[in-house]
Amino acid sequence: MDLPVMPPIAPMLAKAVPEIPDLGHTEPKWDGFRSIVFRDNDDVVLGSRNERPLTRYFPELVEQIKANTPTRCVLDGEIVIIRDDRLDFDALQQRIHPAESRVRLLAEQTPAAFIAFDLLAHDNTDLMTTPFRDRRALLTDALADAQAPVYLTPATDDLTQAHDWFHRFEGAGLDGVVAKPLDGTYQPNKRAMFKIKHAREADVVLAGYRLHKSSTPAKPLLGSLLLGLYDDAGQLQFVGVAASFPAARRAALVTELAPLVVEPGTPEADAHPWSGWKNPAGERMPGAVSRWSSGKDLSFTPLRVERVLEVAYDHMEGTRFRHTAQFRRWRDDRDPATCTYEQLVEAAPLRLSQIFMD
DSSP states (O other), X not given: OOOSSOSOOOOOEEEEOSSOOOSSOEEXXXXXXXEEEEEETTEEEEOOTTSOOOGGGOHHHHHHHHHHSOSEEEEEEEEEEEETTEEOHHHHHHXXXXXXXXXXXXXXXXXXXXXXXXXXXXXXXXXXXXXXXXXXXXXXXXXXXXXXXXXXXXXXXXXXXXXXXXXXXXXXXXXXXXXXXXXXOOOTTSEEEEEEEOOEEEEEEEEEXXXXXXXXXXXXOEEEEEEEEEOTTSOEEEEEEEOOOOHHHHHHHHHHHGGGBOOTTSHHHHHSTTSSSBXXXXXXXXXXXXXXXXXXXXXXXXXXXXXXXXXXXXXEETTEESSOBEEEEEOTTSOGGGOBGGGSOOOOOOOHHHXXXX
């Protein structure tokens, strides 16, 4: 491979802001794996945010890149999986698997798509110092004949339409919009763009916690609070974690929650709703091993289900918070049994294909 921009390249990032800035360019914020794609004729490398190649996990996408992009180019975009005409992040996570046979099977069962939103190089030209307005125009030309599953992301210069997209596109699984300065250069690993994400609040049940990676027996530090909501069948489902605490607060929380700790081997421990690694629906519970943790122990300290807290979250992925929730306050006035999925706001459904027709 011999391109004017060579791997690895850290992608340009976005800073979170509360309102959509009027910069003359807004586009959907795709919920997938960020990837910088390097193509030199038949050589294709799918980079990632941590600069480690994703190429082996998406063999079908490599072939589609070769069929739908210029022979020599570097593209910034998002790898997604589209199922039932909406984004499916859970299915995308399953694609990262160590077994080659499993990778090939999933490539057939849940093929990926690539949505391009920037052009870093074309043929022999390095475009990273070129203003974004020109890079976007070149990208539009470069992908003029591209067909699914390679897409050019939609964009608008109309702030009213940007606000409409922000609210409406969530129904297809997107999590906000991104605004980009038209005169901006491409700045790897710099927060030179602006992201606007959905922000909501919910009252959730505290059912346990994990210790922080720096915790010691002499100085235990809380890493994350494990959160739950009751479903229609009355089962407490794991919905995610709250984890952003200062060091002093991590120590104080261990002390504060000590009276609620359920001792292992007791009848109370057996009766805890998450006493096993799987809940009644067969979903992975907090004590299970995660494919993302390389076998790291994700065991947790169960707590009596007595406390409720208010958290902020952006959106749901299935029955769970897509990202880490933010602790707001304790809600000692709430009965845990009243914390159900019914309180969550659901976006009106939208077919993903409508986004590309807007």
